[in-house]
Amino acid sequence: MxxxxxxxxxxxxxxxxxxxxxxxxxxxxxxxxxxxxxxxxxxxxxxxxxxxxxxxxxxxxxxxxxxxxxxxxxxxxxxxxxxxxxxxxxxxxxxxxxxxxxxxxxxxxxxxxxxxxxxxxxxxxxxxxTPRSERRQRGKLSIGEMVRVVDGPFASFVGRLERLDSKGRLTILLDAFKRGVSVRMDDTQVEQIGSTPRG
Structure with missing residues (x-):
C-alpha cells in the first residue's frame, strides 16, 4: 500500500x-x-x-x-x-x-x-x-573483548580481540596455547561471549 x-x-x-x-x-x-x-x-x-x-x-x-x-x-x-x-x-x-x-x-x-x-x-x-563494516558495528565488537571462535580450525577456542579492520578481518589472541597466539579470521567466524575490561 x-x-x-x-x-x-x-x-x-x-x-x-x-x-x-x-x-x-x-x-x-x-x-x-x-x-x-x-x-x-x-x-x-x-x-x-x-x-x-x-x-x-x-x-x-x-x-x-x-x-x-x-x-x-x-x-x-x-x-x-x-x-x-x-x-x-x-x-x-x-x-x-x-x-x-x-x-x-x-x-x-x-x-x-x-x-x-x-x-x-x-x-x-x-x-x-549490510556492508561488512556495518555488520561488525551492529554486533558491537570492540578491542579487548572476549570472543569465541565458531568456525574454522580453531572452532570452540576463546580469545581476546586485538584488532579489527574495515574489511571485516579480526586479529584474535587465543589463550588456549601456553603463550597465546594471534590468528586472523573473518568477523563471521566469531561470536561475543561478554565484555571484559582490558587488562
Whole structure:
C-alpha cells in the first residue's frame, strides 16, 4: 500500500499479513514473474542478495564501487504471496503467468510461512545486504573483548580481540596455547561471549 500524505492527514499503517503462501517459479525467472505481477496488480515478494564481484576474475570485490553489482534471489524458485491477497480468481491469474510452476505443497496442503518466520527472513536479507563494516558495528565488537571462535580450525577456542579492520578481518589472541597466539579470521567466524575490561 503506497500512500502520499497531505497536510493534516494521518499515516495509515500497512497491514501485516497473517501468513504467506509460497509460489514455485522456475529458478532464475523470479524477476520476470514479478514483472507480470506488476502488470496484473498482484502482490508478492522475494528476498534478494546483493553482492559485488571483481570485474575481472569474479572474486568478491574489496570495495563496492570497484566491482560489478550482482543481484540474485536469496531463495531461488520461490515467491511469497500474502494470505490476505489470495482468492480463487487471483490464484488462477497467478498460475497462468509464464514461468510459474504452481503453489508449493507439502503433501496435499499448501505450504505457508507465519508472519514471525517472514520477519526472520527479512532480517536475514537485511543482514546479508549490510556492508561488512556495518555488520561488525551492529554486533558491537570492540578491542579487548572476549570472543569465541565458531568456525574454522580453531572452532570452540576463546580469545581476546586485538584488532579489527574495515574489511571485516579480526586479529584474535587465543589463550588456549601456553603463550597465546594471534590468528586472523573473518568477523563471521566469531561470536561475543561478554565484555571484559582490558587488562
Amino acid at each position: 503506497n500512500m502520499q500524505l497531505q497536510r493534516g492527514e494521518l499515516l495509515a499503517a500497512e497491514p501485516v499479513p497473517s501468513c504467506w503462501y509460497l509460489l514455485d517459479v522456475y529458478p532464475g525467472r523470479e524477476r520476470d514473474v514479478m514483472r507480470w505481477f506488476g502488470y496484473y496488480g498482484l502482490s508478492g515478494w522475494y528476498p534478494l542478495e546483493i553482492t559485488y564481484v571483481k570485474r575481472h576474475g569474479g572474486g568478491p570485490a574489496r570495495k563496492p564501487h570497484l566491482g560489478r553489482r550482482v543481484v540474485k534471489p536469496l531463495v531461488p524458485g520461490l515467491i511469497f504471496i500474502p494470505y490476505e491477497c489470495l482468492n480463487d480468481a487471483i490464484a488462477a491469474r497467478m498460475l497462468s503467468i509464464p514461468h510459474v510452476d504452481g503453489f508449493h505443497r507439502i503433501g496435499e496442503c499448501m505450504a505457508r510461512l507465519s508472519a514471525a518466520d517472514m520477519a526472520k527472513l527479512r532480517d536475514i536479507e537485511a543482514y546479508l545486504n
